[in-house]
Amino acid sequence: MSGPRVVVVGGGVTGLTAGVTLLDAARDAGHPLSLTVLESGAGAGGHAQTTCDDGFVVEAGPNGFLSREPHTLALIESLGLTSRLVEARPDAARRFIVRGGRLCLVPDGPAGLATTPALSLRAKLRLMAEPFASRPPAGVDETVYDFAARRIGAEAAEMLVDAAVSGISAGDSRRLSVRAQFPVMHEMERDHGSLLRAMFSRKRPRGPQARLVSFDRGMGVLTAALAARLGVHLRSGTGVSRIDRTTRGWRVTAEPGNVFDADHVVLAVPARAAAPMVDDLNPVLARSLRQIEYAGLGVVALAYPVRDVPRALDGYGYLATRGEGLATLGVVWESSLFPGRAPDGQALLRVMIGGARRPDVIDRPAAEVEALARRELQQVLGITAAPSRAWTFAWPSAIAQYTVGHLERRAAIADLVAAHPGLALCGTSYDGVSFNHAVKSGRELATSLAGRLWSRDLTAPVTAQGVTA
Ligand SMILES: Cc1cc2nc3c(=O)[nH]c(=O)nc-3n(C[C@H](O)[C@H](O)[C@H](O)COP(=O)(O)OP(=O)(O)OC[C@H]3O[C@@H](n4cnc5c(N)ncnc54)[C@H](O)[C@@H]3O)c2cc1C
Structure with missing residues (x-):
């Protein structure tokens, strides 16, 4: 194999997508590429199994x-x-919450709020007063719960928002940052002064409405196809333990006893998994990654x-x-x-x-x-x-x-990575936790990298969503 050497670490949705996007870019442009995707597990897909x-x-x-998400549909x-x-x-539009041991239908819009048994009358009245809620505290990275309680009242925050946060991210609404976890809510308040006003004034996007979709045999259909497309470029059972700078680029050390030299290394693993790989390269970066x-x-x-x-x-x-x-x-x-x-x-x-x-x-x-x-x-x-x-x-x-302070942590990590040309991070630890975010992160990073892989300037920073340099 010849051409620029790229090692992608992590064979979850993010890493598989990044790898396939790079391969496709090389094929379409008729350029050589030496690509290796390293996955520690026995198979590929990460959480998508x-x-x-x-x-x-x-x-x-x-x-x-x-x-x-256009990136997912295009992939x-x-x-x-x-x-x-x-x-x-x-x-599937009918969703329930358990309250007092029984299932209550969750309202699917402002109109349903008036009749839902999920909230007391007092909570409904408080919710209707949302447009008159107090302004956000200045200079505070507000938690999701505090934001919701301020806008829609404590009961609705507990019943509707805290429960939804657990469902979406398995998280605690009292610890997560609203700006990082739900940037749209934050923007709705900023731009309209009220969530209800924002919902009523929002124009429906043109084209078909977004639907919840999967594949006929489940999500594994996609990860299997990505792995098949990578073929010999994917090496599973190869867990990376460290990455080091060399005079000519990067050295990736992986178990069992493998070493890969590369011009570019993409860490498409959770921040927690990336941290030990960079312990010696940049201890401050490693510490910042561990904070997620x-x-x-x-x-x-x-x-x-x-x-x-x-x-x-x-x-x-x-x-x-x-x-x-x-x-x-x-x-x-x-x-x-x-x-x-x-x-x-x-x-x-x-x-x-x-x-x-x-x-x-x-x-x-x-x-x-x-x-x-x-x-x-x-x-x-x-x-x-x-x-x-x-x-x-x-x-x-x-x-x-994405606990309080996440956006600052993410920015600090981006700055630290920028000191290491040829190193990039992507995945759902930084800029969105969903499957769509994983695909978007992998594709944007790979597209940006491909844009300069075959140019002369190999030291210019790769710019994309996520944390890259
Ligand atoms: C139970 C559950 C349900 C979910 N439900 C939904 C849902 O319904 N909708 C939705 O949008 N999102 C959902 N998500 C989130 C979604 O699964 C993720 O956004 C997505 O799968 C993340 O993919 P990833 O590749 O970024 O990370 P991962 O899936 O974590 O993949 C990372 C890969 O890196 C590998 N790796 C780690 N360390 C190393 C190392 N040292 N060397 C080499 N490889 C390494 C891992 O083995 C893994 O394969 C869910 C997540 C979970 C856990």
Whole structure:
């Protein structure tokens, strides 16, 4: 192989996407490229893993994404996978929260707020007063909870926002920065002075509405296609332990006993995993990367004959509010969400358990976590039967937590990385935690890098979303 040498570290969605984008750019421009994607695990995909078992399609990580990110749609198109996309059933718009042990339908817009049983009358009146809420405190990186309580009142903040934060990021709304985690909310307040006013005045984007989508055989369809496209460029079972500067570029040291020389190194791993790789290169950078926290998350997928589920699974599923005292953050009714997730007559539910609310759960044995998930399912849905099948997955560093001060930490990391030409970081530790963010981050970084890989100036900084230099 010849051409510029690029090593991408991490074979999750971000790293696979970055690798494929670079390969495609080289092919399209007719340039040589020596690309290696190093993944520590036995397979590729990172958190995006799908198990297909006896007619069940079980997601260990993400189960879908919104069809509004052009980078994701373009990637899928380039892999010839557009025809394999499936949309969530229309019922998926119905989401519930557990309040006082019972399921309450969450309002899907301002109109539904008036009638929802999820909020007391007092909370509804307070919520309607949102346009008159106090202004944000000056010079404070407000938490998501404080922002929500200030704007819509403490009860709605707890019931609607805190529960949603647990569902989206397994996080604690009292610790996350609203500017970093929900920049759109922050901008709505800044630009319109009120969230309600912003919602009413927002113009609908032209074109089809964003939908929740996945693939006919789950998210693994995409990661398998990305891995196949990389072919011999992907080396799994190759965990990187350190990266060092050499006179001619970079040296990447990986287990078991591998060394890769490179002109460019892209760290597409969580910040927590990148930190030990740069301990000797730049201890301050390593320390800054370690400051980004993660929430652990257990995922327990349970299958039951439909007759054993006392309630119609007519929606997306439910979120558990903090006051319920459950370890369960939420339950996704997978077999109601996408077609083909379970054989006829079977229901498939996925319990998301632990998170920042209950960090003890992730350290428990799988059988104990499954038993806890089943007990809490019985409490909420009344399921007493034993499941016909069960799968348990544990993700100790599931989702990055953009706690207060995240934007400053991210900027500091970017400055530190800028001191090392040829080194770049991307992924969901910095600028958005969703699957779409992972794809966007990998593609933007790779596109920016490709724009200058074959030019003469190899020291100019790579500019892209994420943290790059
Ligand atoms: C349970 C769960 C459910 C989720 N649900 C959704 C959802 O429904 N929708 C959504 O939009 N998002 C969801 N997400 C978030 C989504 O999964 C992530 O945004 C995305 O998968 C992140 O991909 P990534 O490649 O950045 O990171 P990762 O998936 O963490 O991949 C990083 C890769 O780097 C590898 N690695 C680590 N250290 C090294 C090393 N030293 N050397 C080499 N390789 C290394 C890892 O093995 C891993 O494969 C969910 C996440 C979890 C955990």
